[in-house]
Amino acid sequence: MVPTPGVSPDALCQIVSDRILQLILLPTEKCNFRCTYCYEDFVAGRMLPAVVRGIKSLLQRRVRELDALSLSWFGGEPLLAKDIVLDISTFAAELAVLHPQLSYRGDITTNGYLLEPSTFASLTKVGIRNYQITLDGPRELHNTSRLSADGKGTFDQIWANLLAIRATKADVRIVLRLHLTPVDFLSLNPLLTAIRHDFLSDARFSVNFQPIIALGGPHDASIKHFMPGEREAVVGQLKRELYGHEPIDLEAPPYICYASKANSLLIRANGAIGKCTVALYDSRNTIGTLNDDGDVRIDSSRLRPWLRGIESLDLEELRCPMKGFCG
Amino acid sequence: MPPTKFDQDLPPVKASEITIDASGRVIVNNPHFTDVLKRRLAAKAVPKDAILDNCDCARNQTCKPGK
Numbered sequence: 027m028v029p030t031p032g033v034s035p036d037a038l039c040q041i042v043s044d045r046i047l048q049l050i051l052l053p054t055e056k057c058n059f060r061c062t063y064c065y066e067d068f069v070a071g072r073m074l075p076a077v078v079r080g081i082k083s084l085l086q087r088r089v090r091e092l093d094a095l096s097l098s099w100f101g102g103e104p105l106l107a108k109d110i111v112l113d114i115s116t117f118a119a120e121l122a123v124l125h126p127q128l129s130y131r132g133d134i135t136t137n138g139y140l141l142e143p144s145t146f147a148s149l150t151k152v153g154i155r156n157y158q159i160t161l162d163g164p165r166e167l168h169n170t171s172r173l174s175a176d177g178k179g180t181f182d183q184i185w186a187n188l189l190a191i192r193a194t195k196a197d198v199r200i201v202l203r204l205h206l207t208p209v210d211f212l213s214l215n216p217l218l219t220a221i222r223h224d225f226l227s228d229a230r231f232s233v234n235f236q237p238i239i240a241l242g243g244p245h246d247a248s249i250k251h252f253m254p255g256e257r258e259a260v261v262g263q264l265k266r267e268l269y270g271h272e273p274i275d276l277e278a279p280p281y282i283c284y285a286s287k288a289n290s291l292l293i294r295a296n297g298a299i300g301k302c303t304v305a306l307y308d309s310r311n312t313i314g315t316l317n318d319d320g321d322v323r324i325d326s327s328r329l330r331p332w333l334r335g336i337e338s339l340d341l342e343e344l345r346c347p348m349k350g351f352c353g
Numbered sequence: 354m355p356p357t358k359f360d361q362d363l364p365p366v367k368a369s370e371i372t373i374d375a376s377g378r379v380i381v382n383n384p385h386f387t388d389v390l391k392r393r394l395a396a397k398a399v400p401k402d403a404i405l406d407n408c409d410c411a412r413n414q415t416c417k418p419g420k
Contacts, residue, residue: 035362035363035393036393038363039363039390039393039394042366042371042379042381042390043379043390043394044378044379044380045394047377084376084377087376088376088377088378091378093394288371288373288379289379291373291377314373320376321375321376322373322374322375322376322377323375324372324373326369326372326373329371329372329373330368330369330371331368333368333371334368336366336368336371337365337366337367337368
């Protein structure tokens with residue numbers, strides 16, 4: 027029997043170290059898209075100025091003792107609040123220059139619609155190097171589910187922005203997240219051909235196949251899920267179609283969700299502190315608040331259930347602490 | 354799934370021993386654990402670039418849904 031890989035000492039050090047800090051920031055919870063499967067309600071708006079001040083104060087307070095700082099931009103659509111993204115990222119990048127012991131990097135999960143060349147250049151300049159951009163299929167398919175808020179298709183603008191990124195020499199990594207459903211995966215071929223033609227020869231681009239799953243949105247009942255084992259077979263088939271063969275996956279360490287990490291905090295637009303980017307409307311995902319002076323107020327009894335995987339070393343709990351959550 | 358075998362010099366730590374202070378700093382109220390942790394960090398057993406290179410996004414394993 028092949029032993030189940032466990033959690034390495036390095037991995038455990040990384041998720042409890044006080045010399046590492048990951049902040050997942052929601053500069054706005056509004057979105058310019060209305061994807062048909064989305065779980066967010068878009069009620070909260072732009073990040074409050076007091077929260078922006080609080081984040082900067084927190085970074086200023088911690089920078090001398092940090093080895094690594096990761097700012098992960100999420101939303102809503104973060105580029106609807108581009109000024110906030112640039113403001114805080116610029117602040118962090120300047121701190122990193124003043125404190126050379128600090129490795130700082132930013133990443134962003136964006137729908138890509140507003141990622142035109144000038145915005146992309148501004149983001150890379152302030153250290154945002156990892157991008158996750160989602161497509162739901164070739165133009166016709168994508169435009170049925172990833173709609174703009176005014177109901178229009180979004181594929182052409184995103185694709186144009188991706189081509190513009192390819193034309194730069196920016197040191198970035200672009201993950202194209204391709205969504206699948208049991209119904210639509212057979213229609214992905216034209217998109218795979220286009221990606222192979224336009225992006226696969228550029229090592230900065232990679233593809234991540236992910237099924238659409240029900241995450242608590244109003245249309246969850248209509249989302250069709252893969253049967254057990256079916257997803258792996260479909261992804262393998264799509265990889266063969268994309269690459270001409272199924273790439274050999276190097277053995278990766280077990281995945282640990284950011285929500286399981288003691289040194290990773292989600293800061294919402296209103297200053298509420300949470301852990302998970304999916305369970306945004308679950309009260310158990312509010313563990314504290316950030317004050318405008320940078321003070322972090324965490325309720326330890328609310329934090330504890332998220333960290334139980336560190337105690338149990340159970341890979342399922344570390345992979346998704348929300349599962350089986352009883353705090 | 355049963356707990357994973359923990360064959361290393363880091364002693365076990367309880368979730369109740371982990372708190373976050375007013376500066377967002379992780380505090381582990383377990384002297385044995387923190388001693389070993391500090392020793393490993395001081396010895397650069399945890400390369401900081403690897404931390405960033407292994408970010409969820411770079412590993413293509415993010416569970417952050419696509420925006």
